[in-house]
Amino acid sequence: QVQLVESGGGLVQPGGSLTLSCAASGFTFSGYSMKWYRQAPGKERELVAVISSVDGTTTYADSIKGRFTISRDNAKNTVFLQMNSLKSEDTAVYYCNIRIRGRNYWGQGTQVTVSS
Numbered sequence: 001q002v003q004l005v006e007s008g009g010g011l012v013q014p015g016g017s018l019t020l021s022c023a024a025s026g027f028t029f030s031g032y033s034m035k036w037y038r039q040a041p042g043k044e045r046e047l048v049a050v051i052s053s054v055d056g057t058t059t060y061a062d063s064i065k066g067r068f069t070i071s072r073d074n075a076k077n078t079v080f081l082q083m084n085s086l087k088s089e090d091t092a093v094y095y096c097n098i099r100i101r102g103r104n105y106w107g108q109g110t111q112v113t114v115s116s
Helices: none
Strands: 003-007 010-012 018-025 034-039 046-051 058-060 068-073 078-083 092-100 103-106 110-114
Touching (some): 018 034, 046 068
Antiparallel strands (some): 034 046
16 A cells, blocks of 8 residues: 655754655555645645656645755665745744555654744
8 A cells, every 4th residue: 555654854043954755655656746735724735846756847836946955766665855044934843745546645744843
């Protein structure tokens, strides 16, 4: 079965950095685009970044463009989200996502808190 397991969240000061990881299993990882979403308290879940399966093309939300970088390691079935210059408004639960045959799969999420 499809499994997505996020890790790497935590508490960081404004301006700091974190790298999130999402370990995937149960499907052919290299054949699918992978996505990171986040959900802040009281807000809807929003798409943060996408990385394609074919050529690694990346797409970012305007709110994080230039600060976050999505990447993947197909040999390790893992997708990463490098987050730099973190702001308080980046505080959220971050989720890894894949859509297979019209169905969305989610990990359990990892909490990122940006606070001094």
